[in-house]
Amino acid sequence: MKHMEQLIHKIEQSFYKGFIDQDRAVPTQFKPKLLTNKTHENVLSTLLQELKTCKTFTFSVAFITEGGLATLKTMLYDLKLKGIKGRILTSTFLNFNQPKMFIELLKLENVEVRLTGIKGFHSKGYIFEHQDYYSLIVGSSNLTDSALKANYEWNMFLTSLENGEVINHFKRQFEDAWYEAIPLTKEWITNYKQSYVLKPFIKQITANALDINVQYLTNALADSLAVQPNKMQTAALEQIKNLRASGAKKGLIISATGTGKTYLSAFDVRNFAPKKMLFVVHREQILKKALQDYQKILGGPENDFGILSGNSKDTDAKYLFATVQTISSQRYLLQFKKNEFDYILIDEAHRAGANTYQAILNYFEPRFLLGMTATPERTDNYNTYELFDYNIAYEIRLQAALEEDMLCPFHYFGVTEYEKDGELIDDTSKLQFLVSDERIKHIIEKINYYGYSGEKVRGLIFCRSKEETHALSTALNLRGLKTMALTGDHSQAEREAAIKKLERSELEYILTVDIFNEGIDIPYLNQIIMLRQTQSSIIFIQQLGRGLRKHDSKEYVTVIDFIGNYKNNYLIPIALSGDQTMNKDNIRRKTVNTNYIQGVSTINFEEIAKKRIFAAIDEKKLNLSSVRFLRSKYTDLKYRLGKVPTLLDFIKYNSLDPEVIFENSPNYHAFLAKMKETVPVLSCYELAILTMFSLELMNGKRIHEIILLNQLLKTGAVSKMDYIRLLEQSGTYSDDETLISVENYLTLDFFVTTAREKYGSIPIIMLQNDTYYFNNELEASLQKSQYKSMLADILSCAYEKNKQYNITQPFTLYKKYSRKDICRLLNWDRNEEGTLNGGRIKMNSCPILVNYHKAQDDDSEVKYMDEFLSAEIFKWCSTKNRSITAKDIAPIVNSHALNIAVHLFVKKHNGEGKDFYYLGKVIVDSNSAQNAELIDKGKSYSVATMNMLLENPVQHDIYHYLVEE
Structure with a gap:
């Protein structure tokens, strides 16, 4: 009962903000909002979010396209595995819905489809039933890929309890129409095909009748002129x-x-x-x-x-x-x-x-x-x-070309490879396993489910070996498909003949392994199937590109990538996003949130396939900062520029993240030496300062030190008053606590002894008569122009990296921070990362650090009872041997009343590394605080638990990434 009361209160508050006072500071989980496709939260992403958490769903949409269905197929497949079912009501209004689209609807085993005969049926509504409430999207978007992702649309997103009048009105309208509608069947589609054939032609003739003479003259004029550039x-x-x-x-x-x-x-x-x-x-x-x-x-x-x-x-x-x-x-x-x-x-x-x-x-x-x-x-x-x-x-490149609508859109599906008795397809699987009856059946099921655009399939299947290519072709042909294997052993004439057969639909698929990656033009291809691990992002894009030429016979290309237990799975999001930073967190984000893909194209991963990618990213043996990985990226950029790149060049040309370089090299000078480049001789102190700038400032997480050091490089001295003025001009904050923190950081007082020794032991800056200077030794080194340029290069990178942060406050939502970062940005006088666990109050702030998923097979990890109750409420568990009245816990319980700022930092698991996602400030619900019992290694310990309300509900993609195992 209490839970329902809280839910009602939150919905009431959300509606107050949405319809009465937008400035009211209330929880926003259920806030009404307008979906337009002009922000990161498009109609499609919201629809997928609601599907992911619903118990059942109901769509009432007049118009549906194959492309629109394609954007949902992966989610609907995952829902089928969970036993989640839904209903779709549509029609033949204006003869828009094509027969083939209805065939695609029939493939959705967990979706019941009916057809209404209501005259002028033109509705666009999506209803989702959740555990205790309903959500609704209603407005202008039909179930088409353009309407869900690209067009300028107006759709209202609302939340309601079951007894709400609005949701019940929608449900009644739907049920009345559903009751009168007829089920979608194969027989109905057969009849519809026969009546559909002439209508598009008649419609086209009618629409063009008045323009026919103009069109004739236009065509004649176009024929008389040379083709013009786009x-x-x-x-x-x-x-x-x-x-x-x-x-x-x-x-x-x-x-x-x-x-x-x-x-x-x-x-x-x-x-x-x-x-x-x-x-x-x-x-x-x-x-x-x-x-x-x-x-x-x-x-x-x-x-x-x-x-x-x-x-x-x-x-x-x-x-x-x-x-x-x-x-x-x-x-x-x-x-x-x-x-x-x-x-x-x-x-x-x-x-x-x-x-x-x-x-x-x-x-x-x-x-x-x-x-x-x-x-x-x-x-x-x-x-x-x-x-x-x-x-x-x-x-x-690919992303820009898609944005300019120069390429055919694609729908990529990362699907699960065949698995039998716990054995997965991997890098070493034998041919017998690859062409087993069960795997062939699995492949055909996936191909049929995800389909293709156009009347007939014309596909390329990329295999891992010549043997597999021939064996698979034979096996697929035995099951009724029309395929042919082509390898480097075939002549040019044989290849051309096969392509002609594919064009004439005498073949449905060409299977290949070592040809067709490039230099082949087959614009009518509408399906690309990848039955091999991704060895190279270059080859991945080359193979994807085989289907991206526009052609009248297709509206989009279906790309089906069978993801097995491959060590190189991490290359998939790298290839699709074009992100070459080799930053593991960037790769995770590009797997979780695929909104970076432009236009109506989409990237979709089945849940199990996505987990395989995460497993590859988190694999302990995967070291993206190894000399082997870095040398390749470094060489690419050096070749492009024709010179040794600066660190800023890596950012400018969307190449390697400079921070990745410093995971295995203390500074760029040391890295260049590993690359066998000629480097200047530097003193131990010069190297120490270079290392400090590289490891501590490059990340750009606070702009204050960057501004001060950059000004000192330019002028040699800067007054405190001028420094404050520079901070204010930049738009950041300049309170006394932050200024003291900056001084502590650059005098090295913030650091533990070993770090101070590593960074040269003596203060980098001096403050005399309210004026900042570099120390004498560093000032002398800066007379060497090459050394000064090295430091300036690092600061330039730091400026660029800082652009992704909100400089009006210490932390930026969903960015990642280490324990040391947290100590520094909260203006603590010392780095206390070694003892910063759980929650700690200092200087009127309390960071809460949570490792969400503890490894079940790791006895060193205590299985604390931390849990997201929703995207807006987090249940926190203290460390062992604590109670709600303990001197370090009671202030957290009463933090709201004591005006203590509580910040929540969460990482998925230790495999992610040391950094935590910042999820924002929270308000501790003191009424929820209670003592509890924790069992660890068979022993019982007292702990304190309490609920924390987030100021900003966790962004849905980050939330699901963190919560799901």
Whole structure:
């Protein structure tokens, strides 16, 4: 009864804030809100959140698309495993819903679907029944991927108890319509198909009837004019033009697969107007397609265009398209003068380090050389950038291309691999297990469930070996699928024939292992299936990119990734997000929250598959800061820049997180030495200061020290008054306690003895006559410009990192902090991380630190009874041998009355490392405090427990990540 009273009170308070006074400080868990898709909380993320926690759900939506269903399929699958069922009411209003969409609805085993005959049925409502309340989304969003994620929509989110009038009104309306509706069946779909066929055509004719003459004239005019560049190509052409104007003779275009690199290059050739041009590719089928594209852009006589390959020798053509294998041979290469071609293009330029390409590049002397690639980063340690004089003419990666609507949207599904008797598919699984009847059945079930866009499936399946490719193809064919295995053993003619069969739907799938990662154009692909572990984020994106070209036969691409017990699973969120920081926490966040993907595309993980990714990230043997990992990232950036990168370069070019470097190296000077770079000789004290800046300031968690040190580097001295003025100008706080904390930190008084010795023992700054200075030894070292630049580089990184923090207060919601960070940011005079456990009151603040999931097999971890009761209420358990009247517990119980600020920090488990998520300030419910009993290793201990109300309910993705095991 008490729980229900509390729930009623919270809903009343939330509605007061939502409808009467927005400034009222009340709990916001049930606050009414408007969902527009213009914030991080779009309609889809809210809908998924409600589904995740509901007992049952009810949708009443007029229009549904396959793409809209696709965004929910993973969640609905997980709900099926939990026994959660729902209902969907829809219709055939305006003939919008396609027959194939209804087929997809029938696949949802835990969803009952009915069709209403209500005239003008146009509702858009989603009802979720939870344990003690209902939630409702109602407004403008139908169940389409655009309406749920991309369009500008207005939807109201409301919460109600079961007896609320509004929710009951919605339920009655739904039940009345549901009672009159008919069930969705295969027979109904068959009949609907027959009546549906002509309607779209008739509708189209009607809509276009008045415009037909205008359309005819428009088409005729378009045919008479050359193809024009799109927005991306226009920007790229301008940059290439500027590059040449600067005197550059080489340039590199980095452009995601499917964004029109070939058309772009043709437009630039048209601008350049060469007397003779050479286009070099590594496969003949690409060559023919490139020639056709160039003819569309350049026009002119057909004999201006020629091919130099094994079967064609048009060496006199003005625009010559050649395979690298043919033109690199001495027999043909020497037929041309060195300056024969004034414009040369290298397709798939990341291959240009091969001897065949090098023969071409070393021989010819064009006026301009252009390289094109989607993935300049190489796994073979070759510097692609150097070949093009480090001139990046234009760059657009996957995320940006999706945002610009240049690619076909995709729905990625990370699904669970086959498991039998506890045995999972892993890196060492034998072929017999991979092609067992049970696994084949599992694969087919997943493929059918997640489906594809379009009338017929045309898919690529990537396997792990030639043996598996052939065996799987045979096994799938025996079960009625039309597939073919293709490997490097097949000829070019056999590959082209298979692709033609796929296009004509004589094949449904091509299975492959070592081809089709790149350099192949199959725009009608609508399904990509990954039956292998992710070995490289580069290869992952190359394979994903096979389906991203737009085509009239599809609205989106389905990507199904079977996630087994692979050690490299952590690469999946890295590849999908493009986050190359190698920061484990960033990788976790990109797995939990996938809103970074642009447009209507979505990333979805089945719950078990997601846990396998977390397990790979938390694996003790996974050291992303090892020399092996870091060398690769360092080399990529060095190759790109053509110089030794600064730390700021790593941030600027979205590369390695500099903090990861310092996990195994005390400073960048030491790291560069490991990379075999020439480094300046530094004194022990100079290295100590470099280490202190690197380990303590780089994270940017407080801007105060950064501002002071940066000003001292510029001017050598700064008055306290000017320092305060600088703080105020930056927008941060400047109270006396914080200023003293900054001084303690930079005089090293804050640190324990071992840390002070590590950082040089003497104060870094001095305060004399209300003016700050560097100590004399450091001041002398700063006369060395190279050393000063090293320190300035660290502070520049710290500034950049600080941009992700709220500088108006010590802590930022959902950022991670170590015990030492907490001591420092609460202005404690000393670092007390060694004894900071549970909760501690000092300087009128109390940090509560919680390791939420204790390892069951680790006897060293006490299984405290900490628990989230909801996203808004946390039940805290004290350390052992405590009661609610203990001198260190009683003030926490009464913290609200005593005006003590209580801060909650939680980490999922010790496998995450030392840092905790900051979940905000909490108000302790003193009435909930009680003494309890804790059993640890068979012994009984007294503990105190109490409920804490969070000022801000935990963001749903973080909440579920922390709570779920």
